Amino acid sequence: MTETRLEITELGHRGDGIAFTGTGPVYVAGGLPGETVEAEIQNGRVQNPDYLSQSPDRIEPVCRHYAACGGCSVQHLAEAPYLSWKRNLVEKALKTQGIDAEVAQTIAATEGGRRRAAFTATRAGRAVLLGYHEKASHKLVDISECPVLDPSITSALKGLKSLAADLVPKNGELRITVLSTTSGLDVAFDKADKAYDRKIPALSQKTVELDLARLSVNGEVLLEVRPPLLDMGGTGLVPPPGGFTQATLAAEQALSELVVAGVGKAKTVADLFSGVGTFALRLARTANVHAVEGDSAAIAALDRSLRKPQGLKKVTFEKRDLFRRPLVPEELEPFAAVVFDPPRAGAQAQAEMLAKSKVKTIVAVSCNPATLARDLRILIDGGYALHTVTPVDQFHFSPHIEAVAVLKRE
Known part of the structure; x- marks a missing residue:
């Protein structure tokens, strides 16, 4: 096996450097754009690279386990280009669906560590x-x-x-x-x-x-x-054991602020894929909220949190599998705004129903740019205008990125 000299020109969506050759892309784990390596190639990936030049954006990883651990993939990238890369992941996903939209700067939301x-x-x-x-x-x-x-x-x-x-x-x-x-x-x-x-x-x-x-x-x-x-915006909640919560408090606050601002003055809101009520409990400060979630334990936790007077507007909830039974246009009619925050698979079935509805404002929250872009394409084709897209970096040093998109029917 002979060694080949490679010029790394891109950082892939998983955090690998990418060099393009006549036979296709080659992936360089730990490589950064602007670097030159000499290495053996096996199955499209380099083996034992020898770095001939290094990027000025390269920094020393902060963890002693970084070389082996699979938890982080980009500890070696400086903060500013790292946040730009996260933003670019969202931009690329949107362009794949033919959506030419301005994406805001990435909000760094990892302060205080992952809780x-x-x-x-x-x-x-x-x-x-x-x-x-x-x-x-x-x-x-x-x-x-x-x-x-x-x-x-x-x-x-x-x-x-x-x-x-x-x-x-x-x-x-x-x-x-x-x-x-x-x-x-x-x-x-x-x-x-x-x-x-x-x-x-x-x-x-x-x-x-x-x-x-x-x-x-x-x-x-x-x-x-x-x-x-x-603390869900002033409302106390005990989550189910091992249940889903936002990984960092800083990200939860950033996402919640974007959701509340996106909903605006709407007085009736449906919070779909609501989980334990991360957004519903905050939205209920100013609006009547109907939370819909498929997980029984999450709904039970929300129910318990509502049993004490908290100064909230009316909050109702429903256990429902939105993948199999999305809310249809007739059920969506009472709501001035809808928020949805699905798992990585996205909310295709629900987006298709929303595209047929008369809901004025939709706020989409996602941890997967690819499925977010697909769902936004459905909504745009249904007559919605995409107003804002904001990436939120919750998982520091990883390729994962959250995003909040606000759409309106005009």
Whole structure:
């Protein structure tokens, strides 16, 4: 196998450098535009690159685990070009759907660290490893630090490993979701050894010693020392164990501000794919809101948060699978505005119904530029005008990007 000299000209959507050759693109993990490498090529990817020149945008990664860990892909890129790259990911996705729209500057929303993290634990002989998988591998990186996390989670890593040692199965992996709340860490273990009940006294003691707010195992709350509270714009909410929440508080605030501003003065709002009510509870400060969500646990959490007087307008909710049963135009008629925030698969079926509706304002929130662009294309073809698109960087050093788009029927 001979070595080839390559000029990297682009940064791909997964964070790899891309060099274009006569036989197609070649991907350079860790490469940056403007760099020259000499390397062997195997299956369209370089092997053991020798850097002949380096980009002025290259910086030293901040984490000791960066070379192996698959959690971050662009720690080596300076902040300004990094945020521009994130914006470009959204622009490219829109152009793929023929949408020529101005995309705002990326909002950096990672301040304070990631409050929600998902770890994996497994056995390695007598030891227990806890961390993230290596890049393109099932091998686990046993982490001692993680600069993207909220410091309260980082400082608990040793204690979490001690808990995991009592729960990790003999074969297979243990899943750990940790959420930093206003009352302490909410820790949920999934796929734990089925015989964990014999260790409940030890687990409970460790939970108290670690000062956790709540410990859950395989969907069952084992011990709740304090309700793990989240502040949803002035409304307290206890999320379901291991349930979805926005990963950083800064991003939740940025996304919520964009959603509330996009809805404007609308007095009746439907919040679709509402989750636990991240947007619904904030929108209800000034509007009557109907929240629709397919996950029973999320709806139950929203229900509990509404049982105490909070100074909100009327909030109703409905459990419904919007992928199979989207709200149809007749059901959408009462609403002046609609917000939707679907999973990565997007909201194609719901967008098709919205395109046929008379709703005046739509605010689309997405964690996947490709499916967002597809859904926006449907709405634009249905007569909506795209007013703003704003990227929000919630997952620092990763290729993931959130975006909020505001459309109006004129």
